[in-house]
Amino acid sequence: MAEETVSAALTLKDIAREAGVSLATVDRVLHNRPGVRSDTVRRVKETIARNAFQPHVAAAELARGRARRFAFVMPTGANPFMQQIEAYLGEMSAWLAARRLNVEMVNTDVFDPSVLAASLETLAGNYDGVAVVALDHPGVRAAINDLVEAGTKVVTLVSDVPSSRRHHYVGIDNIAAGRTAGALVGRLVGEKPGKVAIIAGSQGLRDHAERIFGFNQVMASEFSHLDILPLLEGRDEDDRSEQLISRLLGKHPDIISLYNVGAGTQGVAKALTEAGREKQIVFIAHDLTAMTRKLLLQGTLDVAISQNPGHEARAAVRVLLSLARNEPILSEQENIRIDILMRDNLP
Amino acid sequence: MAEETVSAALTLKDIAREAGVSLATVDRVLHNRPGVRSDTVRRVKETIARNAFQPHVAAAELARGRARRFAFVMPTGANPFMQQIEAYLGEMSAWLAARRLNVEMVNTDVFDPSVLAASLETLAGNYDGVAVVALDHPGVRAAINDLVEAGTKVVTLVSDVPSSRRHHYVGIDNIAAGRTAGALVGRLVGEKPGKVAIIAGSQGLRDHAERIFGFNQVMASEFSHLDILPLLEGRDEDDRSEQLISRLLGKHPDIISLYNVGAGTQGVAKALTEAGREKQIVFIAHDLTAMTRKLLLQGTLDVAISQNPGHEARAAVRVLLSLARNEPILSEQENIRIDILMRDNLP
DNA sequence: CTCAAAATGAGTTGCGTACCTCAAAAAACC
């Protein structure tokens, strides 16, 4: 009934004996230390592979001595999504402490490339790994590459710098997120024609631009009977978003759907309800917060498209740890999904 | 800039010194061993709490010596969802090996309560933890309770036995999944009236019954203009499902939506396309497989509601491990979400 | 063949905990 036999856990000593070398040599090979002839390296590696040997992580961790230090470079200010990520890191504190991992927050103005780059430079040499909410800019790219060069493991978080040499990106594909929003708008309004409003924080933000791109892509190719209104920019602020949407609703009585690309959802919702049109208009926004949750339950918001902040926090830590240990990454586990949240599948 | 100072990793020796006792006594307290006066226990525990001391997991794991053994009791046969869970466990093998964890598959006819109960009984004493796809039946419940009594950690997987003393359930809320399906049907068909067909494997399966319950709940309360046809039972078989749906489509030209609660989605899709009505009918089914993925991309299937099998596999292992180590469980991490998958947010 | 350089062996120490034994001290009992 039970398959797989219990494999007799091999140790480094067994590998050394079988390869006909000493423990010291196996250790040199395992850690890419110099002073071993290439054919000896090959022989040891073959023995390791043949036996599917894995060093015991607990023993390795214990023998290291010093604790690992990770830094999380996050935006200053009151961005709720970022605050949620920080909160989930806080919830992990016992988990981290039991593994002797030190995670430190470094709050910076990530929207100023030179400030962010300078901030990254100061971390060099002091940390085993860095997770950074990165702005895609040449200066930032260079700073990331410098960190990588210095042996620090680097993970971009939420926002990527694909052209850099960062080891991993933890976040969603924002073009796909925009496409998902478009498909939902198209499917939920049905066949009736009408106008669709779209508001973002700024087109200059990479994630917003990508979402808009994906959204327009789907609307053009599949729901061409819908009339997309010119993009509004609400700077992710509630007040400004509310004013813009209020004015727009007054001008166009035939708006049937509304897509908010960034933050400011509370303002948009307020404009909708004050116009008394929250039930007729299909409203789609991003992220799950206490506020969007309430709006979903009320029915004002129809769908929230979100990425799971807890998952991102934990994935970033796990990926940094795996990188530091030279362990393989469980890619399916660390891949962040685009969540479609409606009233009935709220977590 | 950097917050949190690097805490000077305490050890058991530090706790012993501060509490004014020996290492042996701290060890006795930590492992609930007898032979310590109650006020000494209190004093030691207070010292541990005051310093927020956490034993170093790596050291603890190394000192244990023997490896942990977990058993996964899964259904025999070709259920694709279960096969995916097994596949993801296979992908973890390096991760498991590096931690000296032995995970063994035990395939059983989980639908026969006595067979399942007998199977569970044989595991007693041989495993540190058991994950089981459980049928909710008194005999099974008793077998689970016996295991718990014997000190084995027990996690129910995919299907729960809430009345048992299992330590944890890894899976989704199927009533909520059914409600989600209902809401999607209602929202996607729009305002036009029509008939809605629903087919399940069997009403006797707890998860199917729960989904049907949730589905009907939403349809009755929110989309009462839709006419729900009597439930069909396809026994999760493609051929039978295809025949039933073909006949139904012939009889009712005004079906506008179709919900498949269980397996057999391929058969249902075939009936739809052969009737040439795959574009008009909103089709919602469960689980993401190679086949449902194809149907989503084709547009035959509009939404797949799924639970992530990889997540369930990993969550079950992590929960068993945390239980075995007497570590807290990161509940937000182990909570399985109800995924709404459309063409544009396929992982 | 000689000598320097490179490669390897052999060994040690320490990481923090679990688990064990045995002796000593303290407490509880009569």
Added chain:
DNA sequence: GGTTTTTTGAGGTACGCAACTCATTTTGAG
């Protein structure tokens, strides 16, 4: 008071590996 029982201390060993030293062997260059 003495005796038994309970509690505590002291210490050791082992777990598997990292990281290091130093001696020895092998290799290659001249």
